[in-house]
Amino acid sequence: MRRFIAVSILALLAACDQGPNPLDGDPITDTGTTADTGSSADTGTNTDADSDGDGLSDATEAELGTDPNLPDTDNDGYDDGVEVDGNTDPNSASDHPYAGGWPIGACRDDIQSTGNGLGQISQDFALTDQYGDTLSLHDFCDREVLLVGAAFW
Ligand SMILES: [Ca+2]
Numbered sequence: 001m002r003r004f005i006a007v008s009i010l011a012l013l014a015a016c017d018q019g020p021n022p023l024d025g026d027p028i029t030d031t032g033t034t035a036d037t038g039s040s041a042d043t044g045t046n047t048d049a050d051s052d053g054d055g056l057s058d059a060t061e062a063e064l065g066t067d068p069n070l071p072d073t074d075n076d077g078y079d080d081g082v083e084v085d086g087n088t089d090p091n092s093a094s095d096h097p098y099a100g101g102w103p104i105g106a107c108r109d110d111i112q113s114t115g116n117g118l119g120q121i122s123q124d125f126a127l128t129d130q131y132g133d134t135l136s137l138h139d140f141c142d143r144e145v146l147l148v149g150a151a152f153w
Pocket residue numbers: 050051052053054055056057058061068
């Protein structure tokens with residue numbers, strides 16, 4: 001009796017796999033088209049997902065134009081999330097956090113020079129630090145900077 005039941009179950013499973021498509025009756029495998037029109041509010045997209053684990057959600061990466069499947073979009077050695085947190089451009093390899101750890105101000109792109117006199121906002125200029133990075137004065141727009149000059153003759 002057990003043998004008969006087991007054979008019957010196998011025959012039933014085989015019939016389910018081999019039978020005609022229940023949607024249209026033909027022998028072609030159903031491609032997933034059903035009466036569901038997809039009108040559900042759930043589109044299957046998880047906006048909180050971070051597919052590449054760089055600290056930015058896929059939705060945020062879409063807004064920034066970075067690759068949601070590549071942690072370091074511009075291949076400069078810094079993950080996209082680190083760049084956003086450090087106020088650098090995750091889409092530009094020439095713009096990245098300083099190796100020396102000098103924090104870059106979020107206001108750096110908004111700063112407007114007013115002159116080089118006392119109390120004025122200086123023109124931007126760049127210097128090289130001990131790590132070989134080129135530091136821009138306006139990158140430190142959110143702090144006071146003491147400049148010490150020296151010359152060799
Ligand atoms: Ca991401």
